[in-house]
Amino acid sequence: MQRLIFHLDMDAFFASVEQRDHPEYRAKPIIVGGSGRRGVVAAASYEVRQFGVRSAMPTAKALRLCPHAIIVPPSIGKYSEASAIIMAVMKRYSPLVEPLSLDEAFVDMTGTEKLFGKPLDIAQRIKDEIFEETGGLTSSIGVAPNKFLAKIASDMNKPDGITLIPFGKEAESIAALKIERMWGVGKKSSTLLREIGLDTIGDIAKADTRELIKAVGPALADHIYKLSRGEDHRIVISDLSRKSIGSECTFEYDISGRSMVEKKIRPQAEIVARGLREKKIKARGVRVKVRLSRGFILQTRQMKIDQPFDDSKTIFDACCQLLKTVDVDAAIRLVGATAYDLVEEDFPEQIDLFSTAKKEKQSTLEHAMDAINKKLGQQVRRGSSMDSE
Ligand SMILES: [Mg+2]
Structure with a gap:
C-alpha cells in the first residue's frame, strides 16, 4: 500500500520561542544554551547560523564565531508547553504521531486525504494552526511516501517550508545528497564508501551491490541500497x-x-x-x-x-x-x-x-x-x- 508520511520540524525551535517571548531578541543572533566554560549550544537562531554557529557546538566556540551573539539560558517549561500544542495539532489530523523530540515528529497521514484534502493543503493547514496556536512559531514539513524521505524533505525548504517528494520520484529527489544523509551511515561507513568512489546517495543507487557488500557488509549494504532508491519500510510508531x-x-x-x-x-x-x-x-x-x-x-x-x-x-x-x-x-x-x-x-x-x-x-x-x-x-x-x- 502506498503510504503518506509527514515529517514536521519546528524552525530553530528554542531560539524561536525566545524570540517570540522577547521582542528585543527578534532578528538578532540568539544562542540558547549554557554560558559556562563547558556550555553547549542547544539551539541557534537563523541570524546566528549565518556565522557558522550550530547546535551541540561548545558555546565558547560559538562566541568566537559570532562575538555579539546573545546567550539565553534555556527555559524547558516554555518549550514543552509549545511542544504539547504542536503535537496536539498533528493529532487532530492523524492518531499516528511519533514524536522524535520536543519539536519534531512523524505523522502517518495515509488514507486521510478523503477527510482533509490534498497532502500539500493539509500540510499548510497544520503549519497555519501551529503558527496561530503557539503565538507565531514556524515549522517545516516534508511530505513523502516514507519516513526517510519525509525527514529529508522537511529539511529541503527550511525555514517555513513545505516540500513534497512525490511517489515515483523518490530516488531522483535525493540523488544529489551526500551519503551521510542516510540514517545508519556514520563516519566509519562513509569513509569506506568514499574509498570505493561513492560520494552521493545517487552513487549508491547506481553502485554494484557486490561492491557495496564488500565495502560495508551485507546488512548495511542492503539497508543503504534500499534507502538510496528511496525505500524505507519503517512504520510510524505512535506510542x-x-x-x-x-x-x-x-x-x-x-x-x-x-x-x-x-x-x-x-x-x-x-x-x-x-x-x-x-x-x-x-x-x-x-x-x-x-x-x-x-x-x-x-x-x-x-x-x-x-x-x-x-x-x-x-x-x-x-x-x-x-x-x-x-x-x-x-x-x-x-x-x-x-x-x-x-x-x-x-x-x-x-x-x-x-x-x-x-x-x-x-x-x-x-x-x-x-x-x-x-x-x-x-x-x-x-x-x-x-x-x-
Ligand atoms: Mg527543529
Missing part, C-alpha cells in the same frame, strides 16, 4: 508500547534447566508472532529475558535478524541461541520473549534470497494457522508445542 511486542510468563513454581526454559519460551514466541501478524507488521530483532528467583536478577539478551519475520520459529530459534549465554541452571521465576525493531509487513526481501524463501514458507504456514484458528475459534498449535500447557 512506546508499539515499539516492541513481548510476552512473558511468571511461574507459580520456579523452573530450571535449558530444556525446561526452552519449553516455556516456545508458547511466548508463538504469542509474540501472532501479535505481529495481527498488527500486520514484522520485526527485525529478538530479545529474551530470564528472571532468577534469587535476588530477582534479570538476564536479557537480544539479537538482530537480517530478514524481517512474523513467525514463531524465527523467534524461538533466536531465543534458544541467545539463551546459550544465560544462566538457566539457577531457579527461574520468569521467562519472556520480545520482538522489536518493527517494520511494515510488506518489507521487501533482502539480498540473501535463500533464507528469505525458507522464512516466507514458515510465515505463510503460520498465517494459514491463524486463519484456521480464527475459523475454529480455538488454538491450533504446531505439534512440537502441544505438550506445553
Whole structure:
C-alpha cells in the first residue's frame, strides 16, 4: 500500500520561542544554551547560523564565531508547553504521531486525504494552526511516501517550508545528497564508501551491490541500497508500547534447566508472532529475558535478524541461541520473549534470497494457522508445542 508520511520540524525551535517571548531578541543572533566554560549550544537562531554557529557546538566556540551573539539560558517549561500544542495539532489530523523530540515528529497521514484534502493543503493547514496556536512559531514539513524521505524533505525548504517528494520520484529527489544523509551511515561507513568512489546517495543507487557488500557488509549494504532508491519500510510508531511486542510468563513454581526454559519460551514466541501478524507488521530483532528467583536478577539478551519475520520459529530459534549465554541452571521465576525493531509487513526481501524463501514458507504456514484458528475459534498449535500447557 502506498503510504503518506509527514515529517514536521519546528524552525530553530528554542531560539524561536525566545524570540517570540522577547521582542528585543527578534532578528538578532540568539544562542540558547549554557554560558559556562563547558556550555553547549542547544539551539541557534537563523541570524546566528549565518556565522557558522550550530547546535551541540561548545558555546565558547560559538562566541568566537559570532562575538555579539546573545546567550539565553534555556527555559524547558516554555518549550514543552509549545511542544504539547504542536503535537496536539498533528493529532487532530492523524492518531499516528511519533514524536522524535520536543519539536519534531512523524505523522502517518495515509488514507486521510478523503477527510482533509490534498497532502500539500493539509500540510499548510497544520503549519497555519501551529503558527496561530503557539503565538507565531514556524515549522517545516516534508511530505513523502516514507519516513526517510519525509525527514529529508522537511529539511529541503527550511525555514517555513513545505516540500513534497512525490511517489515515483523518490530516488531522483535525493540523488544529489551526500551519503551521510542516510540514517545508519556514520563516519566509519562513509569513509569506506568514499574509498570505493561513492560520494552521493545517487552513487549508491547506481553502485554494484557486490561492491557495496564488500565495502560495508551485507546488512548495511542492503539497508543503504534500499534507502538510496528511496525505500524505507519503517512504520510510524505512535506510542512506546508499539515499539516492541513481548510476552512473558511468571511461574507459580520456579523452573530450571535449558530444556525446561526452552519449553516455556516456545508458547511466548508463538504469542509474540501472532501479535505481529495481527498488527500486520514484522520485526527485525529478538530479545529474551530470564528472571532468577534469587535476588530477582534479570538476564536479557537480544539479537538482530537480517530478514524481517512474523513467525514463531524465527523467534524461538533466536531465543534458544541467545539463551546459550544465560544462566538457566539457577531457579527461574520468569521467562519472556520480545520482538522489536518493527517494520511494515510488506518489507521487501533482502539480498540473501535463500533464507528469505525458507522464512516466507514458515510465515505463510503460520498465517494459514491463524486463519484456521480464527475459523475454529480455538488454538491450533504446531505439534512440537502441544505438550506445553
Ligand atoms: Mg527543529
